[in-house]
Amino acid sequence: MNIDAALIEIERACGSGSVRTDEATRVLYSADASEAVCPPPDAVVFAHSPKDVARTFAVAQARGVPVTPRSGGTGKVGGSVAAQGGIVLALEGMHELDVCPQDWAAVCGPGVVLGDLHRAAEAENCLYPPDPGSLATCQVGGTVATNAAGPSAVKYGATAGYVLGLQVVWPDGSIHRLGGRTQKRVSGYDLVSLMVGSEGTLGVITEATLRLMPKPESIATLRCYWGAANSSKGTSSSKGASNKRASIGAWIQRARLHAPDLRCAELFDATTLSIASHHAGLSIPRGAEAMVLFEVDGDEAAVAHQAPRLAEAALEHGALDVVVEEQAAKRARLWDARRSISDALRKQARHKLSEDVVVPLSRLDDLIAACRELSEEYGIVIPAYGHAGDGNLHVNFLWDDEGQRPAVNQAIRALFERTVEMGGAVSGEHGIGLLKAPFLSVEQPEPLIELQRNIKRVFDPRGILNPGKIFGGASCPGC
Ligand SMILES: Cc1cc2nc3c(=O)[nH]c(=O)nc-3n(C[C@H](O)[C@H](O)[C@H](O)COP(=O)(O)OP(=O)(O)OC[C@H]3O[C@@H](n4cnc5c(N)ncnc54)[C@H](O)[C@@H]3O)c2cc1C
Known part of the structure; x- marks a missing residue:
């Protein structure tokens, strides 16, 4: 690879300031939110249009330079880390956002911060459901590339269910549109689905058209505490306060029967319950060994009916206590506490x-x-x-x-x-x-992995796009 010549050509094609090689920038873009530790990339290229991505690929192909796409850099598996050096392609500058309520769709650049999309959709009485804990900093391109999900996936599913169309730049530098703004279509292979979750190994997403849902009228939040008998592998025949006592997993599995509009069921074990409660300023009931944070959303009447029914059923099946979180501020603190667990555990x-x-x-x-x-x-x-x-x-x-x-x-x-x-x-x-x-x-068996490697070869025969990811082959000294 001739990196110096490549960088000169890319800067000439994409404009002055698009290529950064200073130590501070390279270090900043050398890691994501995982434990992956690799040497800094040779350079960071800041793309501002699909054409910038195409131009970068044209040079990278000719010069054999690896390209690693990156949106918010909040990934947890080192996906946006340049494991074999070369270029980190930063897409954060592509943050155009157009909410189209008449089509129940939003057209987003890859660099749109997910929380901004949520707020823009809500302003139009719409909901973009995928809600990873990182939504304040992760970006649309990364969430599509990883098929991100979040707590509300219980009701709404993961990102894959919301991608209507994509604009993609393949590693040969060609720009394509897959799918579109229609709510459904069956025309040829479903390449949109192939791109979703491909972790930046097949092409670079330069625009995503995402499905919106109606914003729910009402949300109820319940803290449901469980004691040791339930948080261990109890059975419905366990002796205790209730003859219907259920193990926590069995109870979570059945909760939807009591609340069909259940949108999330987040488990906290004893350690994480203690961390989150401390963060949110909540006391833990005596004997509680675990907590499940339930939310139900929908129209007001449905929520008003289902939330108390869920609480009653939980108590009947052996929950120690159920607290309904009525104040928005307390609810926000609780979710803030939930999102802080990963960092708190690190300490x-x-x-x-x-x-x-x-x-x-x-x-x-x-x-x-x-x-x-x-x-x-x-x-x-x-x-x-x-x-x-x-x-x-x-x-x-x-x-x-x-x-x-x-x-x-x-x-x-x-x-x-x-x-x-x-x-x-x-x-x-x-x-x-x-x-x-x-x-x-x-x-997965080796033939299935080889089939996927062959699919990658179709899109990226020279292996310049995000090498070392999914199928291995990269040495990362710190990993
Ligand atoms: C505190 C915290 C909480 C989290 N909670 C959740 C959670 O609840 N659910 C969940 O699913 N994840 C969660 N994550 C993980 C992470 O936020 C998600 O994987 C997210 O989708 C990554 O988005 P990003 O923009 O940061 O992507 P990046 O980290 O930049 O990239 C992720 C992958 O996508 C590729 N990529 C990025 N942009 C593009 C593009 N435009 N085109 C093609 N490929 C691209 C990269 O090469 C890389 O392989 C959490 C992370 C943190 C730090």
């Missing part, structure tokens, strides 16, 4: 690794039990929390002593193996990126 030990496994809902109790068993077997603190309503938990590994690292590695592999045995996947929402690449084969 609890010298080292932290966070996994993102997902299992079928019927196996949620087994996943919770597996975390506890792995913690005992390997002597590592393993708090787990997250989108339990989707069977998706963020399982964290915390340790202080360098000597524990081999045990951590074994425990992580064991977690993935057990998840897959349960019919689950190694990632529920963060993707594979750089950090999970060594574990894709735990879930």
